[in-house]
Amino acid sequence: MLSSVVSVAFHGVAYGMILYVISVGLSVTMGLMGFINLAHGVFAMAGGFVLSSFMARFGVPFPLAVLSAFVLVALGSVVLERLLYSRLYGAGELTQVLFSIGLILVSMASARLIFGDQAARVLLPDYLRGQLHMMGRDFPTYRVFIIFFSLGIILLLWFGVERTRWGAMVRAAVDHRAMAQSVGINTRLLFMATFALGSGLAGLGGALGADILPVQWAYPFEHLVYFLIVVAVGGLGSLRGPFIAALLIGVADTACKYWVPEFGAFLVYAATIGILLWRPMGLFGVRA
Amino acid sequence: MSGYSADTRIRWTEWLPWVAAGLFFFLMPEYLSLGARILIFILFALSLDLILGYAGIVTLGHSAFFGLGAYTAGILSARLGVNDAFLQLAAAAGMSALLGMLTGAVILRTRALTLLMLTLAITAILLEIANKWSTMTGGADGLSGVQVSPLLGLFKFDLFGRTAFLYCLIVLFAAWWVVRRIIYSPYGAMLTGIRDNAARMHAIGAPVYWRLVMIYTVSATMAGVAGALLTQVNQFVGLNVLGLEPSGDILVMLILGGVGRLYGAFVGPVVYIVVQDTLAKQYPEYWYFGIGVLLIFVVLFARGGILGIFDKLRDKWLSHSRPKSSARASAR
Numbered sequence: 001m002l003s004s005v006v007s008v009a010f011h012g013v014a015y016g017m018i019l020y021v022i023s024v025g026l027s028v029t030m031g032l033m034g035f036i037n038l039a040h041g042v043f044a045m046a047g048g049f050v051l052s053s054f055m056a057r058f059g060v061p062f063p064l065a066v067l068s069a070f071v072l073v074a075l076g077s078v079v080l081e082r083l084l085y086s087r088l089y090g091a092g093e094l095t096q097v098l099f100s101i102g103l104i105l106v107s108m109a110s111a112r113l114i115f116g117d118q119a120a121r122v123l124l125p126d127y128l129r130g131q132l133h134m135m136g137r138d139f140p141t142y143r144v145f146i147i148f149f150s151l152g153i154i155l156l157l158w159f160g161v162e163r164t165r166w167g168a169m170v171r172a173a174v175d176h177r178a179m180a181q182s183v184g185i186n187t188r189l190l191f192m193a194t195f196a197l198g199s200g201l202a203g204l205g206g207a208l209g210a211d212i213l214p215v216q217w218a219y220p221f222e223h224l225v226y227f228l229i230v231v232a233v234g235g236l237g238s239l240r241g242p243f244i245a246a247l248l249i250g251v252a253d254t255a256c257k258y259w260v261p262e263f264g265a266f267l268v269y270a271a272t273i274g275i276l277l278w279r280p281m282g283l284f285g286v287r288a
Numbered sequence: 289m290s291g292y293s294a295d296t297r298i299r300w301t302e303w304l305p306w307v308a309a310g311l312f313f314f315l316m317p318e319y320l321s322l323g324a325r326i327l328i329f330i331l332f333a334l335s336l337d338l339i340l341g342y343a344g345i346v347t348l349g350h351s352a353f354f355g356l357g358a359y360t361a362g363i364l365s366a367r368l369g370v371n372d373a374f375l376q377l378a379a380a381a382g383m384s385a386l387l388g389m390l391t392g393a394v395i396l397r398t399r400a401l402t403l404l405m406l407t408l409a410i411t412a413i414l415l416e417i418a419n420k421w422s423t424m425t426g427g428a429d430g431l432s433g434v435q436v437s438p439l440l441g442l443f444k445f446d447l448f449g450r451t452a453f454l455y456c457l458i459v460l461f462a463a464w465w466v467v468r469r470i471i472y473s474p475y476g477a478m479l480t481g482i483r484d485n486a487a488r489m490h491a492i493g494a495p496v497y498w499r500l501v502m503i504y505t506v507s508a509t510m511a512g513v514a515g516a517l518l519t520q521v522n523q524f525v526g527l528n529v530l531g532l533e534p535s536g537d538i539l540v541m542l543i544l545g546g547v548g549r550l551y552g553a554f555v556g557p558v559v560y561i562v563v564q565d566t567l568a569k570q571y572p573e574y575w576y577f578g579i580g581v582l583l584i585f586v587v588l589f590a591r592g593g594i595l596g597i598f599d600k601l602r603d604k605w606l607s608h609s610r611p612k613s614s615a616r617a618s619a620r
Contacts, residue, residue: 098586109573232402273413276405
């Protein structure tokens with residue numbers, strides 16, 4: 001029993017970390033721009049495909065491939081933001097929902113045409129394979145790596161938002177966009193940079209998490225509910241909220257699958273409804 | 289367009305869909321089962337148009353009611369042996385109405401992302417239940433063995449789908465009549481008011497929340513009836529009636545036709561299902577690609593959908609031939 005508790009907690013935390021790295025950008029862009037972007041999973045899927053095809057086809061080493069997943073997805077998202085998203089800032093939520101569903105469909109079809117029906121294969125380097133012996137137990141090295149690497153990214157992100165000038169501008173714009181604009185913050189540029197960062201992080205999360213959330217063409221639809229839950233339960237525009245929500249969901253989902261598989265994801269959805277009814281703005285939401 | 293002051297008598301153009309359905313019945317008898325499916329999705333889209341187009345409730349979970357209706361009818365027949373078509377419809381309507389009222393009463397106090405998330409979570413929960421409770425629902429294999437006894441003891445569901453088509457047509461006609469009555473009533477005017485400016489409706493003393501719960505319940509009932517019809521026509525229920533995907537599909541159909549204009553719900557499913565039927569089986573990737581591009585195009589350039597494009601063309605033509613008529617168009 002105890003050993004299964006440890007293992008559920010361990011895998012749940014790894015899962016939660018990945019969920020957070022993928023979804024945090026969604027929370028910030030939704031909080032910042034009020035854009036309901038259901039297509040966020042597209043960036044995560046793109047990251048996964050970049051990682052796997054760079055490694056398999058061009059023989060790029062793992063760290064470099066992860067980095068390129070981040071950079072390429074961030075750059076790609078800037079193009080999308082300038083061409084399409086920016087036209088719909090301030091449009092109604094229905095418009096944004098439909099637009100992002102359209103984007104999901106296009107990207108799913110493209111992914112299926114290019115990569116076929118198979119899930120993307122990620123070949124881990126030798127130093128990330130095998131088991132790590134800690135406290136008298138074995139843990140898969142890669143999951144340990146995921147946890148610590150994500151933790152590093154998260155700390156960096158929090159430092160950036162809490163302690164840098166860029167972070168102060170983001171926080172100002174989330175709290176009151178008109179005021180931020182009138183004190184001279186270039187919100188357009190800020191949006192673009194933040195969107196790129198958020199999408200890049202999603203790409204990174206999708207790439208790193210490929211062995212927890214298998215990357216294939218249906219990815220953006222399949223995992224959409226979980227990304228949205230993280231953001232809605234955590235609260236828009238907050239960094240802390242989605243972190244706690246992601247860990248909760250990661251652990252709860254792993255625990256449910258382990259102990260009560262006959263319920264499936266039922267309990268997670270029920271808990272989501274409960275939390276949202278109790279706190280409609282999410283646990284730490286700035287705005288609904 | 290719609291509204292309290294509009295002339296509410298039925299215009300001659302409004303009979304066109306029914307004439308078309310009649311012609312379809314006689315001229316294309318080999319496609320009647322496809323036709324029945326289209327009618328069912330028109331009914332489903334119509335129910336979504338009530339809450340989305342008229343009351344402005346953006347939902348990703350409308351399949352919850354459709355699926356509940358479908359499973360209610362299926363379980364009644366396959367598990368409990370109730371094969372009467374109208375009993376199944378009534379039960380499906382009742383269950384969906386109940387779910388619509390209960391969930392509506394709870395979730396309609398929220399808005400934006402929270403509301404979207406709650407509607408999505410509700411249909412996801414139902415999907416999980418249908419998937420896992422396989423002794424009742426058949427799980428992933430679906431529920432087969434659904435039977436429908438002859439309507440009124442006279443009309444058997446035949447192999448060519450003649451009875452099914454007419455049956456669906458009659459139900460749709462009744463629903464259309466109800467919807468039309470609702471949207472041209474003072475209550476309908478109140479709904480569009482809430483959609484356009486909820487704060488003002490509060491200010492003039494309208495019970496906004498209760499009005500929304502009411503229309504949500506009506507819409508849920510209609511969606512449940514549509515689901516039950518699908519079960520009866522297919523004599524089968526599968527998991528594909530629940531969850532995000534059918535919600536997205538019906539949303540796309542409605543948007544393509546044109547939202548908030550009653551007949552958009554008629555045009556959208558016809559176009560969507562006919563194209564899907566011819567294209568999707570051979571080239572599923574291209575089908576999704578095309579529908580995605582179309583959706584982005586509609587959102588960016590043609591907010592009114594297919595009917596909106598027709599309206600624009602007509603206005604252009606009218607203002608070309610009679611310059612003064614543009615004043616009428618802009619006055620609404």
